[in-house]
Amino acid sequence: MNSNxxxxxxxxxxxxxxxxxxxxYAGVWALWGLAVSAVIxxxxxxxxTGLLEGGFGGLLIATLLVIVMYLCxxxxxxxxxxxxxxxxxxxxxxxxxxxxxxxxxxxxxQNIAYVLTAAAVVVSAGHALDKLVIILSGWDAPDILxxxxxxxxxxxxxxxxxxxxxxxxxxxxxxxxxxxxxxALVAIPNFRIAYALDIAVAPGGSRWLPNGLSGIALxxxxxxxxxxxxxxxxxxxxxxxxxxTNVPKGLIASVWTLIVAALIVLVLNSGIPPGASAIGKAPxxxxxxxxxxxxxxxNPAVLELMTLLAYAAGFHATVxxxxxxIFAFARAGYFxxxxxxxxPTRKTPHAALIAGGVxxxxxxxxxxxxxxxxxxxxVLLNMAVFAATISYIIMMLSYLKLRRDMPDMKRPYxxxxxxxxxxxxxxxxxxxxxxxxxNPSYRPGLLGCAAVYALGVIYFLLYxxxxxxxxxxxxxxxxxxxxxxxx
Amino acid sequence: MTSNQGSVALFHQAAMMQPxxxxxxxxxxxLPDGLxxxxxxxxxxxxxxxxxxAILSSIFVKKDNLLYLGTQLILLSIFLLLSTHxxxxxxxxxxxxxxxxxxxxxxxxxxxxxxxxxxMGIKVFVWxxxxxxxxxxxxxPLLIGAVRVLIYLFAVLFVIQFVxxxxxxxxxxxxxxxALIVGLSAxxxxxxxxxxxxxxxxxxxxxxxxxxxxxxxxxKVLNMTWRMVQxxxxxxxxxxVPNRTVxxxxxxxxTYPNRAVRITEAIHFSQNENPKLIQDLLSEAIANxxxxxxxxxxxxxxRGAKDGVAEYYLRYFIDDYxxxxxxxxxxxxxxxxxxxxxxxxxxxxxxxxxxxxxxxSIAKV
Numbered sequence: 001m002n003s004n005x006x007x008x009x010x011x012x013x014x015x016x017x018x019x020x021x022x023x024x025y026a027g028v029w030a031l032w033g034l035a036v037s038a039v040i041x042x043x044x045x046x047x048x049t050g051l052l053e054g055g056f057g058g059l060l061i062a063t064l065l066v067i068v069m070y071l072c073x074x075x076x077x078x079x080x081x082x083x084x085x086x087x088x089x090x091x092x093x094x095x096x097x098x099x100x101x102x103x104x105x106x107x108x109x110q111n112i113a114y115v116l117t118a119a120a121v122v123v124s125a126g127h128a129l130d131k132l133v134i135i136l137s138g139w140d141a142p143d144i145l146x147x148x149x150x151x152x153x154x155x156x157x158x159x160x161x162x163x164x165x166x167x168x169x170x171x172x173x174x175x176x177x178x179x180x181x182x183x184a185l186v187a188i189p190n191f192r193i194a195y196a197l198d199i200a201v202a203p204g205g206s207r208w209l210p211n212g213l214s215g216i217a218l219x220x221x222x223x224x225x226x227x228x229x230x231x232x233x234x235x236x237x238x239x240x241x242x243x244x245t246n247v248p249k250g251l252i253a254s255v256w257t258l259i260v261a262a263l264i265v266l267v268l269n270s271g272i273p274p275g276a277s278a279i280g281k282a283p284x285x286x287x288x289x290x291x292x293x294x295x296x297x298x299n300p301a302v303l304e305l306m307t308l309l310a311y312a313a314g315f316h317a318t319v320x321x322x323x324x325x326i327f328a329f330a331r332a333g334y335f336x337x338x339x340x341x342x343x344p345t346r347k348t349p350h351a352a353l354i355a356g357g358v359x360x361x362x363x364x365x366x367x368x369x370x371x372x373x374x375x376x377x378x379v380l381l382n383m384a385v386f387a388a389t390i391s392y393i394i395m396m397l398s399y400l401k402l403r404r405d406m407p408d409m410k411r412p413y414x415x416x417x418x419x420x421x422x423x424x425x426x427x428x429x430x431x432x433x434x435x436x437x438x439n440p441s442y443r444p445g446l447l448g449c450a451a452v453y454a455l456g457v458i459y460f461l462l463y464x465x466x467x468x469x470x471x472x473x474x475x476x477x478x479x480x481x482x483x484x485x486x487x
Numbered sequence: 488m489t490s491n492q493g494s495v496a497l498f499h500q501a502a503m504m505q506p507x508x509x510x511x512x513x514x515x516x517x518l519p520d521g522l523x524x525x526x527x528x529x530x531x532x533x534x535x536x537x538x539x540x541a542i543l544s545s546i547f548v549k550k551d552n553l554l555y556l557g558t559q560l561i562l563l564s565i566f567l568l569l570s571t572h573x574x575x576x577x578x579x580x581x582x583x584x585x586x587x588x589x590x591x592x593x594x595x596x597x598x599x600x601x602x603x604x605x606x607m608g609i610k611v612f613v614w615x616x617x618x619x620x621x622x623x624x625x626x627x628p629l630l631i632g633a634v635r636v637l638i639y640l641f642a643v644l645f646v647i648q649f650v651x652x653x654x655x656x657x658x659x660x661x662x663x664x665x666a667l668i669v670g671l672s673a674x675x676x677x678x679x680x681x682x683x684x685x686x687x688x689x690x691x692x693x694x695x696x697x698x699x700x701x702x703x704x705x706x707k708v709l710n711m712t713w714r715m716v717q718x719x720x721x722x723x724x725x726x727x728v729p730n731r732t733v734x735x736x737x738x739x740x741x742t743y744p745n746r747a748v749r750i751t752e753a754i755h756f757s758q759n760e761n762p763k764l765i766q767d768l769l770s771e772a773i774a775n776x777x778x779x780x781x782x783x784x785x786x787x788x789x790r791g792a793k794d795g796v797a798e799y800y801l802r803y804f805i806d807d808y809x810x811x812x813x814x815x816x817x818x819x820x821x822x823x824x825x826x827x828x829x830x831x832x833x834x835x836x837x838x839x840x841x842x843x844x845x846x847x848s849i850a851k852v
Contacts, residue, residue, distance in 0.1 A: 057519070061529040068533050193522075206520040213518070216532070404548045419548040420555040423540035431536075 022087065023347040025162045026240045031250025032257065033170030035233040038317030039258050040176045041121055042225040043265045044286050044310045046381065050222030051280035053439075054215035056196040056270050057208030061216045062223040063266055067259050069428035070227040072421035073392060074255040076399045078248030081234040082413035083402075084476060085243040088328035089234035090395045092473040095332075096480050097398035097405075100465055103477070106398070107329045108456040109391035111356075112449060113384045114322035117229060118315060119360040120380035122147050125311035127377075128284075132304040147364055154312075154319045155357045159343060159350045162239050165320055172313035179306045180261055183286060187268040190293050196271040199280070221385060221436045226262035228388050229314075230255050231395075232321035235328070238472075244412035319353065322360070326352035332471035334464050340471075382436070382445025387453075389433045396426035406480065517576035524573055530566035531574070534559050554611050557604030564597035594650040602642030606635055629713060630687040679714045682730035686711065691738045697808040700728055701736035707809065721812070741808040747780060748808050750815060754822065755796040755834045762789040765799060765831060772825040773803050778814035780804040794836035 026034070050059040086092040088103075090110045095103025126146035134140055158165050201210045209215055233251050237243040240250075269285055270276045273292040282288035284307055291298045327349035330339035341351040367376040399422040402409060415421055436442045468474060477483075519528050541556035567574070571593060575586045583589040614631060648655045670677060692698045692708055698718065699705040706720035716733050718726040741748050756765055766787040773785040785803035792798075801822065805814045826833060 057525040060525060061532060064526075064529045065533055065536070068537070204518075206518040208520050208522075208525050209518050400544065400548050407549070418552060418555060419544040420537065420541040420552045420559075423544040423548070423552075424537050427536055427540050427543070 022238045022342065022349070023162050024239055024241050026166050026236055026246070026250075028246050028249045028253065030166040030170060031233055031236055031240060031246060032253045033173040034166060034236060034317050034320065035230050035250065035254035036257050037169045037173040037176070037313035038229045038232050038321065039227060039254075039314070040173065040261075040310050041124065041314035042228060043180060043258075043261050044176075044307060045124065045282075045284050046225040047222050047262075047266070048269070048280050048282060048285040050219035051199065051270060051276045053211065053222065054217075054219030055199045055205070055208060055210040056276050057206075058211065058215040059219045059223060059270075060266065062219040063226060063262060065428060066220065066223040066227060066432075067262070069392075069425050069432075070230060070255055070259070072417055072425035072428075073231065073396070074251045075248075075415040075417050076396060076422040076425060077231055077234050078251045079411055079413050079415040080395070080399055080402070081237055081247045081251070082244045083409060083411045084473070085237040085240075085247070086328065086473045086476065087235055087238040087324045088332070088471075088473040089231070089237075089325065090391045090398075091325070091329055091332075091334075092476070093398040093402075094394050095473055096477040097401040098394075099477075099481065099483075100468055101460070102394065102398065103332075103473070104334055104460045104464065105457070106391055106394040107325070107334060108453060108460075109387045109394060111322065111325050111329060112387035112452055113229070113391060114232065114318055114325050115356050115360045116363060116380050116384035116387065118318040118322055118356070119363045120377050120384055121311055121315045121318060122150050122360070123364060123377040123380070125150050125308065125315055128304055128308040128311055132301060132308060135301045135304060143368070144365065147361060150312075150315060151319075151357045151361050154316050155353050157316065158319050158323055158353050159346060159348050161346050162348060165316070165348075169313070169317055169320070172309060172316065176306075176310045176313050177257075177261065179310070180264065183290060184264050184268055186293050187272050187289065190273065191268060191271045193271055195273060195275040196267075198275040199277045217431070217435050218439060220432045221382075221439060221442065224385055224389070224432060225381075226266070227255065227258050228385055229318065229321070230258060231388075231392070232317065235321055235324040238324075248413040319357070322356035323349050323353035326356050328471070328473060331469075332474050333467040333469040334460065337467075337469070378441070379445045379448065382442045383449040383452075386433065386436050386442070386446050386449045389429050389436070390449075390453075392429040393426060393433065396422045396429065400426070409480065517573055519570075519573055524570070527566055527570040531563065531570060534563035534566060538563055551611065554604065554607040557600055557607050560600035561597065561604055564593055564600050568593040568597060591650050595646055598642050598646050598650070602638050606638050609634060609638075629683050629711060633684060676714065679730040682734040683711065683713055685734055686716070686730060692740050692743065696743060697741035699739040699741070700733055701738075703728065703736075705739075705741070705808075746806055746808075747783065747804045748811070749783075749802060749804050750811060752801045752815065752818070753790075754799050754801060755836060756799065756831055757834045758792045758795065758797050760797065760831055762797065762799075765789075765797075768825055768829060768831070769799065769801060769822060772821040773801055773818050775821050776803075776814060776817035778805050778807075778810050778817060780806055794838055796834040796836050798836075 047059075050062065053059070054062055080093045081089070084092045084096060088095070088107065091103050091107030094106030098105075123143075126143050129146045129150070130141065130143065157168060197207045199210045201207060202212070205212045205215070211218070230251070233247065233254060236250075237247050240246050265286070269289050270279055272289050274288065279285045279288060287303050287307060290303055291300075326335060327340055327342075329335045330337060330352060339351045339355055340349070342348060343350045363380065364376065367379055400419055403419045403422070417424075436446060470478070519525050538556060538559040541552050541559050544552040545556060568590065571586055571590045575583065575589050579589055583592065610631070644655050644658070647653050647658065694708050694710060696708050697705065698708055700716075700718070703718070703726055704720040704722075706718040706726060709717040709719050709725065711717075711730075715727045715729050718728060720726060754769070766789060769787040770785055773779055773787070774781070779785055780803070783804050785801070788800040788802060790798040790800060801818065803814075803818065805811060
């Protein structure tokens with residue numbers, strides 16, 4: 001360990017880890033609420049572009065494949081989170097399996113994913129808020145004001161306390177799921193399979209697969225939006241009572257809830273007026289569907305509020321996620337140590353929350369005011385989804401490495417799908433990452449992600465790796481791997 | 488070739504009947520176009536990936552995943568079997584002669600996957616778990632081999648009967664006659680084989696155990712084969728005992744249920760000594776021998792006075808029956824050393840025979 005870094009590390013360790021820096025609060029249902037709320041904007045929008053890529057049949061196949069991947073992922077993550085109950089999540093797993101560089105790569109990927117997802121969701125939330133305000137008062141404020149407002153409110157709530165954070169997440173989850181249930185109830189009588197199959201058939205395609213088999217592959221990145229970020233639950237382990245049992249249970253309950261929600265949305269939202277080709281282009285497919293069904297009963301303000309709640313749910317959980325992810329990374333010295341400070345009375349990582357908020361807000365503004373006209377939300381979300389996919393690849397590699405090299409490691413929860421499950425998630429994640437490369441509309445996002453990643457790796461190799469201190473994740477990994485010093 | 492052309496024509500007709508055929512050529516018409524077929528395609532894609540993953544994880548992580556491979560291959564075969572009507576045209580017409588051949592291949596794959604899964608399932612759950620515990624070593628390879636052969640034999644018979652529609656009655660009759668001939672000519676060997684399976688199931692001993700079979704010399708079990716049990720005696724020679732002999736004889740096992748074995752030796756002292764003092768002295772001497780177990784503790788039993796001396800039994804437990812002789816030697820050396828340093832003396836049983844001087848008269852007899 002670097003001699004300069006050690007005292008600083010110890011000092012931070014005293015201030016942030018002395019006693020219990022984070023408060024243990026959550027049970028299974030609080031965890032369920034948090035994870036579902038993180039993913040719920042994905043059921044409201046984003047997925048629908050996949051209809052244009054693969055048609056209804058293609059997107060259905062891609063969604064089933066992605067569901068298999070997330071099931072495998074969640075059972076495997078449950079096993080790792082129970083064995084390594086630390087806030088670092090993917091960073092802790094990568095660190096234990098592949099050493100500091102593995103931990104850094106996994107941690108950086110998840111940090112990018114959470115910070116940028118928040119940034120992307122804030123654009124949607126700002127858009128919805130703007131529309132709502134216009135409907136209600138006719139006042140059209142600049143976007144940047146709404147973004148700052150949304151960031152401010154939810155960073156504040158997250159700093160205020162973990163109990164409020166979890167309660168709000170469960171509340172928002174229940175409300176947004178009820179909206180989905182209401183949508184399903186009105187959509188079922190209007191469902192006609194012909195609506196879902198109205199996409200123009202390209203030469204060589206069929207009605208169900210208008211773009212042929214390649215359409216399935218192209219729609220995989222969009223199917224991921226149905227479930228992406230459910231893995232953020234692994235970041236809540238240090239704030240969970242009995243994480244060894246509750247985190248796997250929470251993960252599995254969340255992923256099954258979201259699978260049901262995803263299938264309902266996919267089938268019902270595609271198979272109602274105005275039809276899949278219009279839904280595929282709609283910025284808010286659920287609202288488009290609602291308004292088409294409800295006709296003259298359509299109340300734009302109420303529907304806009306529903307969407308806003310979904311974005312609020314997602315944003316709230318994502319703020320929680322980047323706060324914990326940055327906190328754990330800084331606590332180990334991969335980021336500057338002052339980011340690991342926790343609030344003396346609130347027991348929340350306020351420095352990390354504020355820093356993540358500032359960076360995310362900066363990213364939105366950067367993309368917004370960049371010279372080339374880019375679809376900011378799409379670019380940010382593509383970057384985030386790609387980074388999340390990279391983190392899945394590293395986490396599953398970690399799982400497989402630990403299963404092979406540390407078969408006797410203490411595992412309070414064992415995935416029923418075993419190494420095959422993790423390997424399946426790995427294979428699908430690699431296919432998905434490859435398909436993102438293949439899609440031209442993803443490229444600006446991927447290049448942005450690659451640039452941030454490259455900068456991060458250079459920082460780590462030149463500077464960060466000398467600053468690592470003994471955080472709980474590091475201590476666990478060093479004991480597991482039989483390491484004596486950081487190099 | 489004619490059947491191939493025929494099936495293509497059939498596909499063409501089917502395509503013409505579908506509404507999408509208007510803007511679709513022959514190639515496209517064979518893409519799945521219905522919920523059922525789409526779900527089948529999803530199943531094929533998903534289970535191909537999971538099968539591939541099971542193979543990869545078996546190679547790179549642990550062989551345990553072969554059981555998963557079996558289950559995934561079963562699911563893949565089922566989905567393939569249900570999809571033969573549309574999957575043949577676009578992708579598999581170069582590999583298989585007609586749809587029937589593809590169907591037979593899928594059925595063959597299904598039966599073999601089931602056999603493979605059974606094989607792996609028995610390996611994991613029966614040999615590994617149900618019969619695995621008790622702190623003893625795993626089931627002998629003999630039984631495992633027999634079960635595996637049976638599983639695959641049945642799978643092949645099923646394939647012949649149901650996939651290729653060749654009745655196995657004739658085969659069964661033939662194999663019955665064959666079995667009769669083989670059975671008669673190899674009666675002894677077969678008897679040994681079944682005795683071997685019986686031993687494997689009842690498990691009176693395990694490879695590595697110290698046993699005594701009937702009146703044969705005691706020794707350590709080296710191996711259990713189809714025909715015989717090999718026992719290495721203390722002289723380092725190997726007794727090859729036919730399985731039937733082992734199955735018929737009573738077997739004394741020194742290693743099971745636990746490795747501790749009690750050894751008893753007799754020693755005598757004068758009737759006049761205090762038994763309590765002698766017992767303490769001897770107990771201490773025995774306990775100092777390195778092979779003797781502290782728990783259960785050694786014990787000296789006072790057997791009472793017989794033949795002019797007091798008899799004592801030295802009783803102690805050793806951990807490894809292989810060390811019986813060396814343990815006995817160490818115990819005796821310790822006992823003799825302790826007695827030499829004490830006032831006690833080893834006595835010898837005596838019988839007094841009184842001789843009478845009276846002459847024996849022949850007439851009396």
